[in-house]
Amino acid sequence: MQAAIMGYGTIGSGVAEVLEENREQIVKKVGEGIELKYILDIRDSIPEHNDILIHDFSLIENDPEIELVIETMGGIHPAYEYIMRLLEKGKHVVTSNKAVVDACGSKLIRTASEHQCNFYFEASVGGGIPVIRTIYHNYAGEKLTEITGILNGTTNYILTKMRESGAGFAETLREAQKLGYAEQDPSSDIDGFDTSRKTAILLSMASGNRCRHEDIYTEGIRDVSDIDIAYARKLSRNIRLLGSVQAVEEKYFAYVAPVLIARADPLYMVDGVFNGIRIVGNCLGTTMLYGMGAGKLPTASAVVSDIIAAARHKSHFQGIGWSEKMIEIEPMGSNAFRYLIRVEGMPDGMEQDIREYFLEDGSSWEPVLLDGRTDEFGIMTDVMFESDFHENRQEFEEKTGRRIFHFLRALG
Ligand SMILES: NC(=O)c1ccc[n+]([C@@H]2O[C@H](COP(=O)([O-])OP(=O)(O)OC[C@H]3O[C@@H](n4cnc5c(N)ncnc54)[C@H](OP(=O)(O)O)[C@@H]3O)[C@@H](O)[C@H]2O)c1
Known part of the structure; x- marks a missing residue:
């Protein structure tokens, strides 16, 4: 299978390295080798690959032998336009580029489905983690x-x-x-x-x-x-x-x-x-x-897993992805957490006010003191909705005249 890499930086060069290093294994898995025919990059020279280095995208786009393109340039433009044009020609595209997947993923996935090719993006989240x-x-x-x-x-x-x-x-x-x-x-x-x-x-x-x-x-x-x-x-x-x-x-x-x-x-x-x-x-x-979750070879390894998937599913759209329908995300205020609050002063005499705003009946009173600090103490609140927390925090500060210097959300 003839392939091209667009963007020979950390990940692009890692992909070339993994394809070379694991060549035999890939041939066994896919039944054929993945041959790099072009590398597209901005720079004038890539000593180890000058024979296949190009600067003109249309060579990849218009070459009927190229069935698979690996996009590792990063950024949204021109990555989006290039990927779109390749998918419209029915070429499979593999990317590590989370920016383009996040911003344009649904359009690219739809285009891949319309042209019965694949758009894979395993390495865009979690690097080498599948x-x-x-x-x-x-x-x-x-x-x-x-x-x-x-x-x-x-x-x-x-x-x-x-x-x-x-x-x-x-x-x-x-x-x-x-x-x-x-x-x-x-x-x-x-x-x-x-x-x-x-x-x-x-x-x-x-x-x-x-x-x-x-x-x-x-x-x-x-x-x-x-x-x-x-x-x-x-x-x-x-x-x-x-x-x-x-x-x-x-x-x-x-x-x-x-x-x-x-x-x-x-x-x-x-x-x-x-x-x-x-x-x-x-x-x-x-x-x-x-x-x-990142790094040259772990991320390249995930890209190569996509390359193998593309070679195995050459003739049809595999369906990995999502629709163009937008989902609504609930406002942050409707998430619930415990909170560590850092309260001005020492805890003596504060139990009742803290309980009123941040602790449920029956919860234990366990102020946290840092060695050598007398200007503040910490308390872990019970679980509260974020919107209630901010309201209570404000009321607590107004009533007691004590500032809450900082807070951190907590799970568990
Ligand atoms: N690095 C990681 O650990 C990692 C992990 C997961 C995902 N990713 C993602 O993978 C993508 C690539 O990351 P990277 O770290 O490999 O970046 P990088 O080292 O900067 O490599 C990008 C390469 O693409 C070239 N390039 C940029 N625009 C181009 C264009 N219009 N035409 C041709 N070549 C172009 C760059 O050339 P110049 O250097 O001359 O600009 C560079 O050689 C990014 O989307 C990144 O978010 C990276």
Whole structure:
């Protein structure tokens, strides 16, 4: 099967490497080799592949021998236009590009179905973790009620390091940038947009309908401080940036936010650059996928799994994806959490007011004090709807004159 790669960067070069390294195995699985006929890139020279390097997309588009194209350029434009034109010609397309899948996935999936070819995007969520195909194939008979994941290795690395070293966010980010674990412009990762795009793709996969990442409440980790981490430690919890979707009686809930998770949660042990995705189904119960959510070879491996699927399903549309019908996501206020609140002053004399706004009858009164700090204390609230929490928080501050310096949502 003749193929082309568009974008020979980290992932594109990784795909070429995996195709070469695992050539025999791929031939055995597919019955034929995957031969790279073109590599499209901006740069003038790729020493190991100058013989097939091109700069003109139309060569790929108009070459009838090319049956499969791997898009690893990133970004929405011109990736979207290129993929669309290839699908319209009936060529299979495999991408690792979450931006284009999130923004234009439903149109591309429809076009693939109209032209009886395939558009695969396994590597767009969870890098080397096979979550898209797992949802599509393995959980096809399940009603999925929740998918919650640590979907961004950069933020997970920063939060893990903050806990290990006790250092603040800015210092840890600088260190991560020095080591190459965070981009020089880290906004897409640390402000949660990367996780939000992946969460939108997971919700679209699970619901079968389209969801926009702009409709998902998104909060990053910029405001997580070393003091928050110290409270997490005292509570035997970890703070993790979660992307979460839930389906309850035809209603969809979703958010991206840093959340305190308890030791009993399988996501608790997902440290460093690793990703974990907890999936709950009505008959399945809870399962978790774990692995490298990014990186050259793990991501390339997922792309190659799509290449093999394309070679195996050469002559028909396989149906992985979702429709163009939009789903509505319930407002953030209708999600329920426990909250760690950091209250100004010491806890003496505060029990009654805290109980009135944040604890149910019979809940125990367990203020959390940090060593050496006398200016604030922490309390874990009972489970509350987010809208009630904000209302109560405001009323509490007005009534008591005590500020709530910061809060963190908590699960479990
Ligand atoms: N890196 C990861 O761990 C990872 C994991 C999962 C998914 N992804 C996704 O995979 C995609 C690729 O990521 P990457 O890390 O491989 O990026 P990258 O290293 O920047 O590679 C992109 C390559 O595409 C080339 N390119 C950009 N625009 C082009 C155009 N219009 N025509 C031809 N070539 C073009 C770039 O050339 P120049 O360098 O000259 O601009 C570069 O060689 C992104 O969508 C990313 O989100 C990455």
